[in-house]
Amino acid sequence: MxxxxxxxxxxxxxxxxxxxxxxxxxxxxxxxxxxxxxxxxxxxxxxxxxxxxxxxxxxxxxxxxxTKDGEEIDQEYFINKIKAALRHRESFFNDSMTTAFRVFNGEGDGIGGLAIDYFDGYFMISWYSDGIYQYKDYVIHALDTLTSYRAIYEKKRFDTKGMYIDQDDFVKGTEGDFPIIIKENGMNFAIDLNDGAMTGIFLDQRDVRQTIRDHYSEGKNVLNTFSYTGAFSVAAALGGATETTSVDLAKRSLPKTIEQFSVNSIDFEAQDIKVMDVFQYFKYAQRHALKFDLVVLDPPSFARSKKMTFSTAKDYPKLLEDAIAITAKKGIIVASTNNASFGMKKFKTFIDKAFKDTNTKYKIVEDFGLPKDFRANRDFPEFNYLKVCFIQKLN
Missing domain, CATH: 2.30.130.10 (PUA domain)
Structure with a gap:
């Protein structure tokens, strides 16, 4: 070696x-x-x-x-790691109101570069390098040994350089008839495990969606930016929001958001779904003097459109300023980022800068990191990548 x-x-x-x-x-x-x-x-x-x-x-x-001298990295090693991870998620497997969660979270469970998610009988393995992909047979055999499932799917989240070009996301079992409907704290979400890089929902935002539904939505006018499939909007509508507006530049966000409302028996025609650039929407909202009681900001770490590029590491304060301008007095901004290059302390300096630059008083009501199924080494904040702050605009 x-x-x-x-x-x-x-x-x-x-x-x-x-x-x-x-x-x-x-x-x-x-x-x-x-x-x-x-x-x-x-x-x-x-x-x-x-x-x-x-x-x-x-x-x-x-x-x-x-870190043990002489420990073999063999089939038994992978079985032991995955067995320990499954044991940590026993409460999730026993919760009928939540049927999708993470069962193995990379370095937090002892094998960096490997993630395994569970979607109501289906496993989805994410490989983050060609290096960990070389251990595929060990991982799948461990799942075969320790679990029962309908099927296993996989996502190669690394540059394959054409090596696996003919491979489908389906690995083994009985192929799913997608979309399938999973539950999350009693909410329904449509999931497709064989539709490119995405699945239809980001599991790490589970606690945030529940909090929005249970504590911040009733009687509120809600704006969900970078809305993807509208999961935050669904949570708000189920929590009693008077109206939701979902904004995303991707054309497929429209049918996907309609689907998520529909599987929850929400009249999507009573909601506002806009396919447009979020920054253009902010200008539109200001021109029309629109105000929202709750604004969700969950941008990708990096995004590029025809007119601009956006990076959370340098542009988040400006994004917050745009949100502040259309948030009602005493309203809430849910500021979120999954950028691992900075921690919560730095993120809160972005928040402070935006509010000071707009002469606006604020209070951070509560904040969130990763949920408990996304195990992470708390000694190193970069592994606890999710940062979410509920901020109240005071004036």
Whole structure:
């Protein structure tokens, strides 16, 4: 097995349990040849820090799988990891009101680059590098050994360079007749596991949707921006919102949002669904003096349209300023981001800047990170990537 030496300034983090091997943390990564191969990382005294697999994912070249000297990375290893993960989700499997959740969350469950979601009898495996994909047979055999299911689907969330071009998302079992309807805290959502990169819902926002439905929607006029399939709008409507407006640039957002309203027996014609650029909608709303009691901001980390590019890392304050302008006094802005490059503390500085620049007083009423099925190492905030703040506009 090849050995890579960790640079001194990174050793302390690895000893504290950091599991992502960054390109700049090791001195001789050129030794690595094939994604999926195992390698050891050692400190300046040749003391073992961990055994990792080589897999290119963003700034990383791999993930540590074990810190135990001599532990085999074999079928038994994968069975033990997935068994432990399933045990942590027992309460979800026993909850008839929620039938979709994450059962394995990458490094939080001990194998970075691998995620497994459960959708009412169907498993969906997400592979985040070609390196972890080389262990596919181990992962599937572990699911075969430990669970029963209707089918397994997969998403390759890495550049396949044409290697798997003929492969379908279906892996094994009995193919689903999509969309299927899953439950989330009693709400219905239509899901398609064989429709490109997306499924129809982001499971990590479960607690936020429930909070919007149960505490912030009754009698409110709600705006849901970057609305995707309208899941926040569904939650608001079920919570008693007088009206919802869903805005997304993608043309398919219209039929998908209609579908989500319909599976919840909500009259979609009583809701407003707009296919347009969110920033253009903000201008439209200001021109028409529209005000909303609740505004949801959940943009992608990076987006490009014909007229502009948007990055949460630099443009979120401006996005918030646009939202502040059309939020009613005492109204709530739900500000959300899944950008892992900054933490909650930095995110709150974006919020503070936007409100100060608009001479608006505010109060953060509550905030959220990842739900409990999305296990993460709390010592390293970048792994707890989700940041959501409920902000009340005070004047």
């Amino acid at each position: 090849k050995t890579l030496r960790v640079k001194p300034e990174f050793i302390a983090d690895f000893k504290r349990g950091y599991s992502l091997v960054h390109r700049d943390s090791v001195s001789n990564q050129d030794l690595l040849e094939e994604e999926g191969e195992l390698f050891e990382i050692v400190d300046q005294h040749n003391k073992l820090l961990g055994t990792a697999y080589y897999g290119i994912q963003n700034k990383g070249i791999g993930w540590i799988l074990s």
